[in-house]
Amino acid sequence: MNVSPEIQRSDFAAIAQWVQRGAHVLDLGCGDGTLLRYLQQTRGVTGYGVEIDDRNILECVNNGVNVIQGDLEQGLSEFEENSFDFVILSQTLQAMRNTERIMREMLRVGRAGIVTFPNFGHWKNRLHVLRGRMPVSNSLPFEWFDTPNIHLCTIADFERFCASRGIGVVGRTVLSGGKPVTAWPNLLGELAVYYFVD
Amino acid sequence: MVKSTPDDTTGSVGNVKPQTAHFSVPLELRSGAVLRDYDLVYETYGTLNAERSNAVLVCHALNASHHVAGTYADEPGNVGWWDNMIGPGKPLDTDRFYVIGVNNIGGCHGSTGPGSINPATGKIWGGDFPIVTVEDWVDAQVQLADHLGIDCFAAVMGGSLGAMQALAWAFRHPQRLRHSIVIACTPNLSAQNIAFNEVARQAIVTDPDFHDGNYAAEGVAPRRGLRVARMVGHITYLSDDEMANKFGRQLKNGKLNYSFDTEFQIESYLRYQGNKFADQFDANTYLRITKVLDYFDPAAEHAGDLGLALKPVQAGVLVVSFTTDWRFSPERSREIVRALLDNRAQVTYAEIDAPHGHDAFLLDDTRYHRLIAAYFNRIHEEITP
Numbered sequence: 001m002n003v004s005p006e007i008q009r010s011d012f013a014a015i016a017q018w019v020q021r022g023a024h025v026l027d028l029g030c031g032d033g034t035l036l037r038y039l040q041q042t043r044g045v046t047g048y049g050v051e052i053d054d055r056n057i058l059e060c061v062n063n064g065v066n067v068i069q070g071d072l073e074q075g076l077s078e079f080e081e082n083s084f085d086f087v088i089l090s091q092t093l094q095a096m097r098n099t100e101r102i103m104r105e106m107l108r109v110g111r112a113g114i115v116t117f118p119n120f121g122h123w124k125n126r127l128h129v130l131r132g133r134m135p136v137s138n139s140l141p142f143e144w145f146d147t148p149n150i151h152l153c154t155i156a157d158f159e160r161f162c163a164s165r166g167i168g169v170v171g172r173t174v175l176s177g178g179k180p181v182t183a184w185p186n187l188l189g190e191l192a193v194y195y196f197v198d
Numbered sequence: 199m200v201k202s203t204p205d206d207t208t209g210s211v212g213n214v215k216p217q218t219a220h221f222s223v224p225l226e227l228r229s230g231a232v233l234r235d236y237d238l239v240y241e242t243y244g245t246l247n248a249e250r251s252n253a254v255l256v257c258h259a260l261n262a263s264h265h266v267a268g269t270y271a272d273e274p275g276n277v278g279w280w281d282n283m284i285g286p287g288k289p290l291d292t293d294r295f296y297v298i299g300v301n302n303i304g305g306c307h308g309s310t311g312p313g314s315i316n317p318a319t320g321k322i323w324g325g326d327f328p329i330v331t332v333e334d335w336v337d338a339q340v341q342l343a344d345h346l347g348i349d350c351f352a353a354v355m356g357g358s359l360g361a362m363q364a365l366a367w368a369f370r371h372p373q374r375l376r377h378s379i380v381i382a383c384t385p386n387l388s389a390q391n392i393a394f395n396e397v398a399r400q401a402i403v404t405d406p407d408f409h410d411g412n413y414a415a416e417g418v419a420p421r422r423g424l425r426v427a428r429m430v431g432h433i434t435y436l437s438d439d440e441m442a443n444k445f446g447r448q449l450k451n452g453k454l455n456y457s458f459d460t461e462f463q464i465e466s467y468l469r470y471q472g473n474k475f476a477d478q479f480d481a482n483t484y485l486r487i488t489k490v491l492d493y494f495d496p497a498a499e500h501a502g503d504l505g506l507a508l509k510p511v512q513a514g515v516l517v518v519s520f521t522t523d524w525r526f527s528p529e530r531s532r533e534i535v536r537a538l539l540d541n542r543a544q545v546t547y548a549e550i551d552a553p554h555g556h557d558a559f560l561l562d563d564t565r566y567h568r569l570i571a572a573y574f575n576r577i578h579e580e581i582t583p
Contacts, residue, residue, distance in 0.1 A: 048539065054548075054565050061546060061569060067548075068535060078535065
């Protein structure tokens, strides 16, 4: 995960709302396994995390989460078609090199996908850019030169992308400070959570 | 808590004593042969808890024995082959777990093998000792577990050939282990792996001192063959980079002599390893263990479907591979992982970036040892009421 720890957690409940009890879940870029553990505890899910970083693998084991070490950029060849109820990509989309490929892979191995990302259209980010600087904030804690976030987008961008690729968005929650935003989501939302199917 | 030990080595289980268990229930081998009765030599470290739930079986690989950790009072230099992994405060912590190391049948360290007496003839088995398999080994280990009163292991663990046993436990006796720790493994040997084994075997059987395996009766041993076999094996345990780092093109005596004496350090190293091994290992055992490796192929009985072969697995499985292991590469471990994922088994997979090749599973590597320690912590939490 490529955002600060406080922001990491704010999307857990938003993700969990769509996850049925006892579902089989794949969490891509699962970090230290906190989300998967949360879903195990609150929704009784089974499943695995996928993670590339050695330290995170160790933390997943400490957290009692099943984790598979691997590189998401290489695709999900380890996993069979439709083998998961949900495939989750939490705060990792913006750091992926091949955005479309990972979205397609999510829908190949899972019946539904859940993706969360920091909304670049949030007013604070817009303000940073208006002042002539790249934004650095809670949800985007990196400087331009050391950020892993190479594919930042706004809520409007993401929805256009899904529409153009035939990806069916069936649910959306936009958060700010951990609370749902209803009015002007692309301006007031810090974090977007999408539930989508093929 | 760090125990003080007789030789004052921190983190060592100290001096240990092997024990022998005799079994008179015949063991039917996969080859069709039957071992009427047999001995298994084993060592234990730590204490079995009242619930008998903290036992961990450590399975050995190609060259190893039941002497997994600690030393012997009369041989202080004879340190167990996985002593860096097992002991008080080590990744497999003997303050928490009761650890068992066992010498498999066909071995040459005390368990019934080619050097034992064949009860049918009253003579040394020699070349007549049957071919054994991973499954046979595991079935014999089940008898040992019964003998020790262990219904369910906290974990069965091994590297390389030892990992094949840990995996075989999980699909053959799913009720009898909570976790299987499968390190540097493969679901079967590749043609290249079998080829290396065949070179090793040919080195032994073409040694004039081999006598169809009945060399003991002739008062000789095919040392030269065993030596070459081990040298070939050793090449496959190390990565190209590791060999380059350790030896490169360093010369033994500082200058070239244009002779067949050892010119390069790597030659000297291989000869040393070969000699050392030939002094302490039995050629008949070595031949059989290479066959144990070749025959292992759980998917074969299921039309090549490894997922089906691993369907019975109920244990949590930790699969670990090493990036520079070209003998049993990470891709082979991933096949095991994929099969377990298809079955929705409890599986964790770690790929350790280590430079040492296949041998990495025996070496100190912080990431590797931390991971094993964390996994055993998890097991300990699970079995602690």
